[in-house]
Amino acid sequence: MDETSAGGLVLDRRGPEACGALIGRLDRRGRLLWSLPKGHVEPGETEPQTAVREVQEETGILGEVVGKLGIIDFWFVADGRRVHKTVHHFLLLASDPRGGLELSDEDVEVSEVAWVPVAELAAKLAHSDERRLLAKVPELLADTA
16 A cells, blocks of 8 residues: 655744754654654645645644655555555745744644754654755755845
8 A cells, every 4th residue: 555645844044043843743652753744645735735734734834845855755564554655855944924933733643843953953853764854955945045
């Protein structure tokens, strides 16, 4: 069975240093693991549209896609079935028209949400495949300057 998801890293560049919004979820052992927001692509949605929606649902921040960070794919077993999951990750810039960039962890799947300085993102992310995606951030940001 194949599943497709999308999400990404939303950045706030208003302060002296850019920060990215990460979500924290509790694992089975009760440890808080930090990751990039993501979720299933709904029928009729493009992957970038899903990324915008999922980032907003899981962090409370509306973002605008500025480029693709990459794709992560992996296998897992759920309900006795092997699942091949593909996750499309994008870089987004916070674009809240109200001017407020207050994080929200109201999504039931999310335990915590935090703004993390870009220089500290790799150390905070729990998964190496997501850390590798960060290498593309400077290049994509250079294209938006």
